[in-house]
Amino acid sequence: MPERDLTEFRAAAHGGTITHIVVDYGRTLTDWADPVDLDLGMRPVSTAARDAMLAVA
Structure with a gap:
């Protein structure tokens, strides 16, 4: 299967800025x-x- 060009899915193609982030609760947000x-x-x-x-909000 040929590799897809994902350039079209970059943030710049969809408004330019990151509007959402997702983080993992376990071991990322907690100690x-x-x-x-x-x-x-x-x-x-x-x-x-x-x-x-x-800071990112």
């Missing part, structure tokens, strides 16, 4: 050293991840 919040059933979002997400 495994933090305990699980029993009320939420998950670890809290780390301060570094929160700051990075706010």
Whole structure:
């Protein structure tokens, strides 16, 4: 199967700027050293991840 040219799908072809991002909750937004919040059933979002997400918003 020949390789497809994906140039047409780049952000510049669809408005120029990135409008959405997706991140993985596990090990991306959390720190495994933090305990699980029993009320939420998950670890809290780390301060570094929160700051990075706010910086791109």
